[in-house]
Amino acid sequence: MAYEQWGIGIVGLGGISNMHLTAYRNAGLQVVGGADIDPARVETMKVKWDLPIATTDVESLIAHPEVKIVDVTAPHFLHVREPIFRLAAKYGKALYVQKPLEQYYASARKLVSIAEEAGIPLMVNQNSVFVPGFQVIERYLRDGAIGTPYYCQIENRNWFDLSGHPFYGKGERWVLSDMGVHHLALVVHWFGSWRSAYAIMGRDPSQKGVVGDTWSVMNIRFESGMQACIINNWSYFGHLRRPHSVEEVVIQGDGGAITATSEEVVIVAQEPPAEIRPRFTGKWFPDAFSNAMLHYIQALDEVKPHLCSGRHNLQVVALIEAGYRSAQEGREITRAEIMGEDA
Numbered sequence: 001m002a003y004e005q006w007g008i009g010i011v012g013l014g015g016i017s018n019m020h021l022t023a024y025r026n027a028g029l030q031v032v033g034g035a036d037i038d039p040a041r042v043e044t045m046k047v048k049w050d051l052p053i054a055t056t057d058v059e060s061l062i063a064h065p066e067v068k069i070v071d072v073t074a075p076h077f078l079h080v081r082e083p084i085f086r087l088a089a090k091y092g093k094a095l096y097v098q099k100p101l102e103q104y105y106a107s108a109r110k111l112v113s114i115a116e117e118a119g120i121p122l123m124v125n126q127n128s129v130f131v132p133g134f135q136v137i138e139r140y141l142r143d144g145a146i147g148t149p150y151y152c153q154i155e156n157r158n159w160f161d162l163s164g165h166p167f168y169g170k171g172e173r174w175v176l177s178d179m180g181v182h183h184l185a186l187v188v189h190w191f192g193s194w195r196s197a198y199a200i201m202g203r204d205p206s207q208k209g210v211v212g213d214t215w216s217v218m219n220i221r222f223e224s225g226m227q228a229c230i231i232n233n234w235s236y237f238g239h240l241r242r243p244h245s246v247e248e249v250v251i252q253g254d255g256g257a258i259t260a261t262s263e264e265v266v267i268v269a270q271e272p273p274a275e276i277r278p279r280f281t282g283k284w285f286p287d288a289f290s291n292a293m294l295h296y297i298q299a300l301d302e303v304k305p306h307l308c309s310g311r312h313n314l315q316v317v318a319l320i321e322a323g324y325r326s327a328q329e330g331r332e333i334t335r336a337e338i339m340g341e342d343a
């Protein structure tokens with residue numbers, strides 16, 4: 001089937017759906033329409049994007065025969081997403097879901113079970129995995145350009161006023177679950193299964209729009225021996241910001257180092273000595289969004305496995321869960337503790 005025949009129905013016509021629409025239009029994909037529970041959003045987005053279907057009736061969009069993929073951009077809470085998953089299951093549609101799948105492991109597990117029991121495909125839109133600059137890093141990592149990697153550090157520090165946002169930061173979990181998840185998914189993709197994690201985190205009281213964590217430092221040990229430190233600090237007033245989507249990535253290996261953002265990648269290799277600055281096109285926004293959906297459609301079309309499946313993403317949500325549990329209990333948490341038989 002041609003890629004444009006994989007009709008997309010977007011459920012949730014809020015902020016990030018604009019990026020989805022930009023990416024899909026750039027890639028020539030077919031958006032059948034969108035649905036939102038807020039009639040004002042429906043009207044605004046219908047006009048802005050000239051959507052063929054824009055409705056408050058979520059079920060009618062999911063049931064539409066041309067909708068093959070339900071693209072969930074409604075907030076990442078079980079009470080919001082479970083009914084959407086059940087509708088996708090009822091009509092046998094593939095699910096594609098914005099990160100985080102859910103903030104809590106038990107809830108994410110439930111969502112994955114709904115998809116698996118219905119036999120419908122589920123991909124989590126962990127767009128960090130599809131960022132052009134990060135795909136370049138991955139190529140050099142896999143080629144052994146820096147030897148065997150042993151340490152990765154990702155640092156994202158900036159200030160955001162979230163006072164006006166309807167749900168970001170309004171629950172007990174925020175910066176690790178909602179922003180750090182980009183980096184957690186990336187390191188799980190690059191370095192494989194994690195073994196244990198230790199985190200510290202806190203809340204800057206001047207960040208009035210956030211109830212939960214506004215900074216977190218997550219140390220992760222992987223089964224391979226690789227170790228990583230993921231810093232998400234959205235309470236930083238200083239002058240050297242590393243804002244999302246140009247957070248700093250450092251990877252050290254026994255034969256060199258990669259220092260990068262999503263827009264610039266520098267590899268310094270020791271043997272033979274070389275400094276490599278690969279040229280590439282594309283940025284996180286919107287290119288990672290089109291790359292991710294194109295990957296999913298290709299896999300669905302060819303009936304092949306895809307990256308960031310719901311089942312695989314449980315490892316990522318388990319890392320989130322481990323981070324909060326570790327910070328609360330002041331100890332290292334293993335993957336087996338969180339995932340049990342799923343580990």
Ligand SMILES: NC(=O)c1ccc[n+]([C@@H]2O[C@H](COP(=O)([O-])OP(=O)(O)OC[C@H]3O[C@@H](n4cnc5c(N)ncnc54)[C@H](O)[C@@H]3O)[C@@H](O)[C@H]2O)c1
Nearest residue numbers: 012013014015016036037038041073074075076098099100
């Ligand atoms: N870089 C990224 O990948 C990225 C960036 C921003 C947001 N996100 C994720 O996208 C999701 C949405 O974030 P946002 O910033 O667009 O939020 P938003 O509040 O701007 O939009 C969410 C929309 O969903 C609608 N909605 C709520 N419940 C619904 C339901 N049951 N059915 C249909 N629509 C419903 C709301 O009315 C709203 O219009 C979140 O999970 C967030 O983590 C990802």
